[in-house]
Amino acid sequence: MKFQGVLFFPVTPFGADGSLDEERLGRHIEAGVAAGAGGVFVACGTGEFHALTPEEIERATRVAVETTAARVPVLAAAGGPVPVARDQAARIERAGADGILLLPPYLVTAPQRGLVRYVEEITAATDLPVIFYQRGTARLTESTAAELAALPHVVGLKDGIGDIERMHRIVRAVRAVPGAEDFQFFNGLPTAEMTAPAYRGIGVGLYSSAVFAFAPEIALAFHRALAENDEALLATLLDEFYGPLVALRDEVPGYAVALVKAGVTLRGLDVGGVRAPLLDPTPEHVARLAKLLDHGLEVIGA
Numbered sequence: 001m002k003f004q005g006v007l008f009f010p011v012t013p014f015g016a017d018g019s020l021d022e023e024r025l026g027r028h029i030e031a032g033v034a035a036g037a038g039g040v041f042v043a044c045g046t047g048e049f050h051a052l053t054p055e056e057i058e059r060a061t062r063v064a065v066e067t068t069a070a071r072v073p074v075l076a077a078a079g080g081p082v083p084v085a086r087d088q089a090a091r092i093e094r095a096g097a098d099g100i101l102l103l104p105p106y107l108v109t110a111p112q113r114g115l116v117r118y119v120e121e122i123t124a125a126t127d128l129p130v131i132f133y134q135r136g137t138a139r140l141t142e143s144t145a146a147e148l149a150a151l152p153h154v155v156g157l158k159d160g161i162g163d164i165e166r167m168h169r170i171v172r173a174v175r176a177v178p179g180a181e182d183f184q185f186f187n188g189l190p191t192a193e194m195t196a197p198a199y200r201g202i203g204v205g206l207y208s209s210a211v212f213a214f215a216p217e218i219a220l221a222f223h224r225a226l227a228e229n230d231e232a233l234l235a236t237l238l239d240e241f242y243g244p245l246v247a248l249r250d251e252v253p254g255y256a257v258a259l260v261k262a263g264v265t266l267r268g269l270d271v272g273g274v275r276a277p278l279l280d281p282t283p284e285h286v287a288r289l290a291k292l293l294d295h296g297l298e299v300i301g302a
């Protein structure tokens with residue numbers, strides 16, 4: 001399972017009664033794949049994994065698998081307590097996904113050997129490839145990362161911490177593991193485009209793009225500019241779109257998800273609001289997002 005291009009993390013649409021809206025999820029995913037997504041990561045961070053039941057994760061995964069029809073890889077998230085994550089992993093496999101994004105243990109801070117044990121116990125419940133998400137309570141040393149990379153089902157590491165020096169050491173350590181030549185690294189920071197040039201410099205070219213969910217034109221233009229070393233366009237997009245978007249995102253905790261859902265609705269597909277404990281953006285913030293979106297599209301000539 002090799003990735004290329006922009007990775008798509010769809011939101012999870014909810015109906016007026018707050019339930020999972022499978023029809024709109026299918027439309028949202030179809031639009032992303034048609035726009036050129038390199039992979040679909042459903043029911044993950046942007047998809048409000050924290051607020052979904054195991055049954056909803058399974059249903060969302062099935063919608064993604066049926067909608068993509070094998071055009072791109074489909075992964076879904078598992079995580080939290082070991083028994084819960086094992087159940088989620090089994091459900092994701094049953095739904096036909098190509099892989100799993102494994103989130104950290106819930107709340108507790110574990111020793112490095114405990115993190116390895118966590119991954120071992122969950123990967124034992126599935127035959128699917130697993131990408132481990134380093135963030136929150138899971139901060140790996142380079143030796144632990146190398147140990148995870150040697151496990152049979154672990155094929156990638158997504159970084160949500162942002163410690164470039166630590167990540168550089170991890171990349172170098174894993175690359176030295178026999179048989180890990182195809183192991184994949186991902187920049188998983190919120191609004192990852194802001195740090196994509198830095199991560200690219202340490203050999204991490206893949207990243208998740210929340211912007212792709214509501215403005216694929218902008219996300220793809222940025223990705224092309226990065227690949228082609230178009231410094232002028234990169235600077236303009238970072239200064240005039242992504243930078244202001246991050247500033248708005250940081251005004252309210254949870255806006256890394258809530259603003260994305262608002263953006264999808266602004267582009268014509270009403271995906272509903274966010275579940276507690278997140279809050280929907282205020283009308284003022286939605287208006288600022290709309291203005292930013294218009295300017296970003298203008299910058300790339302869309």
